[in-house]
Amino acid sequence: MKQFLAFVRKEFYHVLRDRRTLLILFGMPIAQILIFGFALTNEVKDSEILVVDYARDNASQELLTKIGSSRYFNIRQAALSHSEILGAFKKGKIKAVVVFPADFNEDLLHQNKAQIQIITDATDVNTANMITNYLSSIIVDYQNQINQNLEIPYRITPEVRMLYNPQLKGAHGFVPGVMALVLLLVSVMMTAISIVREKESGTMEILLVSPFKPVLVIFAKAFPYLALSLVNVTAILLLSVFVLDLPVKGSVVLLFAESTLFIITCLALGIFISIKTDSQQIAMLISLMGMLLPTMMFSGFLFPIENMPIPLQIISNIVPSKWFYIIVKSIMIKGLGITALWKETLILLGMTLFLLLVSLKSFKIRLQ
Amino acid sequence: MQDDKVIVCEKLTKRFGDFIATNEITFDVHRGEIFGFLGANGAGKTTAMRMLCGLSSPSSGKATIAGYDVYTQTEQIKKNIGYMSQKFSLYENLTVRENIEFFGGIYGLSDERIQSKTEELLQRLGLKTEANKLVGSLPLGWKQKLSFSVAVLHEPKIVFLDEPTGGVDPVTRRQFWDMIYQAADSGITVFVTTHYMDEAEYCNRISIMVDGRMEVLDTPTNLKSSFRARSMDEVFYQLARGAKRGD
Amino acid sequence: MEAVVVKNLTKTYGKEKTVAVDNVSFSVNQGELFGLIGPDGAGKTSIFRMLTTLLLPDGGSAHVDGHDIVQDFRAIRSSVGYMPGKFSLYQDLTIEENLHFFATVFGTTIDENYHLIKDIYVQIEPFKNRRAGKLSGGMKQKLALCCALIHKPTTLFLDEPTTGVDPVSRKEFWEMLRRLREQHITILVSTPYMDEASLCDRIALIQSGKILSIDTPQNIVNTYPDRLLAIKANEMYKLLKVLEGHPGILNSYAFGEYAHATFRDAHTDTHALQVYLREHGLTGVEVKDAEVTIEDSFIKLLH
Incomplete structure (x- = not known):
């Protein structure tokens, strides 16, 4: 036990004395949360919207006030022809144009339906989508408001609903994604690199030729990264609650328990990589290409899995971070408990046990 | 170029912040000379070598290599020198022939020159039958000899050898020195560091660096008599024992 | 009492079965300073790794302190000390932290065995809060030796501890080893430097995985079969060429400022040789009987 503790302390010295490691450990989660969480929502915040109001009636004015009061849009009004609208886009400042037809109120009152044209700059598809969605939901909102006392409802646009994200906060999906990414980097890459470093410097040979059990060497090396990963989970959650205003809807305890499970999956992977490689560069390359890339691609956090071709969807099932991503999202955003997540948890647990078994099997007590 | 001096150094200095790695070293090396560059670890040998090879710009002082200035004409310097070290030798996963051809190409030799040089070299080293083997599969001694031959392939004026014989067996070490003598005989200046x-x-003249300064520079015979030492080992020990710096 | 017994030990690598260690046998007595002398690639590291249970042999057997290197590897691991060739300690830990760490891993404390390392440790103690990465080569070596000694090993394996180290630090290191012998620790050390051989009690000369000779350095030198002459001239390269052309020559090679040479006729007339050399245009000729060194013996064995 004393040996184990000495080992853990030594490992902390390594981490705390290397500026690059520290930066990856603590700078990265913060940067990622801020970039993914903040910057992406900022993009839509205060977007310049040009309104061409041919109607200038009650309904259009009311709706405009509503759009303008949202913190996403800044409204500028101008009376432009269609060709002039194109010119306005080319200047690049405007993210979208909203056109009210001349008889907007008339249509609404007499035909119970009216049209609004939304033109967006689709060079940036994501932003364009988001703006369209936001605008649509504001319109739906307005529609609901004026429909309250009516028997025959007014219809303005097709219904758009934003499930589980009524405040339209883009960061929601990113926090679980960033969590998966950061844990992967810390637990897979840094663990693998730190074990391989000992191989390179010859210290591994000494540790093997010591009374300390070789398997314990590996566990002692992995342990500090488990602790550091949990610190990271805490940091990310604190950031998301206090900086991004995203509360954890479900059980925090369950969230930490599931995170610990995923961290152990990652550590097992990191150990496996370190057993199979002899140089830090290769360990890093395998961790990045083999782990980080699939996580970005297949966890569902950057690209929706439903939209992928079937073979890729199938492949996505073997990526542990996909299951972790689903679990965290469900706990944080939907507030689901273990009863709803036992299936995903079991899959992740199975993967963890499998990886632990494989790395322990391939671990050698000698050099070759 | 004035007379036959191929390396002329005057108060050559390299500072890294407060640390003076190489402190005002002054010396000349003649054409065809075998010049031993000795010093304890951390004495400033590597820094000095880098400046002479045009890889690092001096902080102050003057130096010309094969008549070219180390501040401004580093490209010409690189064309006129060869370099070999214990660490960097050749590409292990290329064959002997591919290595020779590659380095010939790097130094801009014509295809015919490369061809004739390759054959001549394989013949001289007795590597004809091994020409298509991977360099990685050769014994260390052969690698070092091949590596030296490649370093002088383009007939440089000076060849820099950084601990070329580390870990090599005594017979191969002497064969290696045979090659050095031959190169010197043909007019190539040899600038060599060694721990042996x-x-x-075997060097014509030796310099010993201690803590960044060039402490002595003379023939082995003169050095031994002025230090009243039986061997160069003793001379070195007397000088380097007082060193304060390590690497 | 034999601390290390090696019998017909063989090690091959890879699919092509490249032989690294070829049927090697030797034994080392308790408290002996035993040198494995040979160039890179001779198989020294492979032998050390097998004896420290890091590699499995492909043939033969070996015992360290009576323990079999395959069956009883745990017992060996808790009793021996090992300093690998490329060993570089933890660069980002201080001298004290490194030492403390290795002491704890080996289940001991610095205080318990301080007497073993005291002589060496006092030399680096003033810098105990300096990180290992900032130490000079000689100091790193001293620290590495302390770390290998801290658990009071019965047998110490030092794989090329002096490679790449300047002559002054090498001398100091060997002085430390000589002093360690007084602690009755068996020491096996490997080196490519022939001049270090004379500092060992017994040595094995090794080349291409085979042992060429095992004996005390003195005996190896004494049993040199030929008369060895040391010859000097003002032009070394020319001297070597002329000697090569001498009709009676057996072998000749440069040796420091002299050339060493052996002749077929053991009673070669040194005077006639001088005349021969002068006739071939050499100046400053000097011929005398050479003091045979381990390096001469090694060259003879390779020849």
């Missing part, structure tokens, strides 16, 4: 003190005796 018996090899220091």
Whole structure:
């Protein structure tokens, strides 16, 4: 036990004395949360919207006030022809144009339906989508408001609903994604690199030729990264609650328990990589290409899995971070408990046990 | 170029912040000379070598290599020198022939020159039958000899050898020195560092660096008599024992 | 009492079965300073790794302190000390932290065995809060030796501890080893430097995985079969060429400021040789009987 503790302390010295490691450990989660969480929502915040109001009636004015009061849009009004609208886009400042037809109120009152044209700059598809969605939901909102006392409802646009994200906060999906990414980097890459470093410097040979059990060497090396990963989970959650205003809807305890499970999956992977490689560069390359890339691609956090071709969807099932991503999202955003997540948890647990078994099997007590 | 001096150094200095790695070293090396460059670890040898090879710009002082200035004409310097070290030798996963052809190409030799040089070299080293083997599969001694031959392939004026014989067996070490003598005989200046003190005796002149300064510079015989030492080993020990710096 | 017994030990690598260690046998007595002398690639590291249970042999057997290197590897691991060739300690830990760490891993404390390392440790103690990465080569070596000694090993394996180290630090290191012998620790050390051989009690000369000779350095030198002459001239390269052309020559090679040469006729007339050399245009000729060194013996064995 004393040996184990000495080992853990030594490992902390390594981490705390290397500026690059520290930066990856603590700078990265913060940067990622801020970039993914903040910057992406900022993009839509205060977007310049040009309104061409041919109607200038009650309904259009009311709706405009509503759009303008949202913190996403800044409204500028101008009376432009269609060709002039194109010119306005080319200047690049405007993210979208909203056109009210001349008889907007008339249509609404007499035909119970009216049209609004939304033109967006689709060079940036994501932003364009988001703006369209936001605008649509504001319109739906307005529609609901004026429909309250009516028997025959007014219809303005097709219904758009934003499930589980009524405040339209883009960061929601990113926090679980960033969590998966950061844990992967810390637990897979840094663990693998730190074990391989000992191989390179010859210290591994000494540790093997010591009374300390070789398997314990590996566990002692992995342990500090488990602790550091949990610190990271805490940091990310604190950031998301206090900086991004995203509360954890479900059980925090369950969230930490599931995170610990995923961290152990990652550590097992990191150990496996370190057993199979002899140089830090290769360990890093395998961790990045083999782990980080699939996580970005297949966890569902950057690209929706439903939209992928079937073979890729199938492949996505073997990526542990996909299951972790689903679990965290469900706990944080939907507030689901273990009863709803036992299936995903079991899959992740199975993967963890499998990886632990494989790395322990391939671990050698000698050099070759 | 004035007379036959191929390396002329005057108060050459390199500072890294407060640390003076190489402190005002002054010396000349003549054409065809075998010049031993000795010093304890951290004495400033590597820094000095880098400046002479045009890889690092001096902080102050003057130096010309094969008549070219180390501040401004580093490209010409690189064309006129060869370099070999214990660490960097050749590409292990290329064959002997591919290595020779590659380095010939790097130095801009014509295809015919490369061809004739390759054949001549394989013949001289007795590597004809091994020409298509991977360099990685050769014994260390052969690698070092091949590596030296490649370093002088383009007939440079000076060849820099950084601990070329480390870990090599005594017979191969002597064959290696045979090659050095041959190169010197054909007019190539040899600038060599070594940890083997018996090899220091094979040099025409030796310099010993201590803590960044060039402490002595003379023939092995003169050095031994002025230090009243039986061997170069003793001379070195007397000088380097007082060193304060390590690497 | 034999601390290390090696019998017909063989090690091959890879699919092509490249032989690294070829049927090697030797034994080392308790408290002996035993040198494995040979160039890179001779198989020294492979032998050390097998004896420290890091590699499995392909043939033969070996015992360290009476323990079999395959069956009883745990017993060996808790009793021996090992300093690998490329060993570089933890660069980002201080001298004290490194030492403390290795002491704890080996289940001991610095205080318990301080007497073993005291002589060496006092030399680096003033810098105990300096990180290992900032130490000079000689100091790193001293620290590495302390770390290998801290658990009071019965047998110490030092794989090329002096490679790449300047002559002054090498001398100091060997002085430390000589002093360690007084602690009755068996020491096996490997080196490519022939001049270090004379500092060992007994040595094995090794080349291409085979042992060429095992004996005390003195005996190896004494049993040199030929008369060895040391010859000097003002032009070394020319001297070597002329000697090569001498009709009676057996072998000749440069040796420091002299050339060493052996002749077929053991009673070669040194005077006639001088005349021969002068006739071939050499100046400053000097011929005398050479003091045979381990390096001469090694060259003879390779020849």
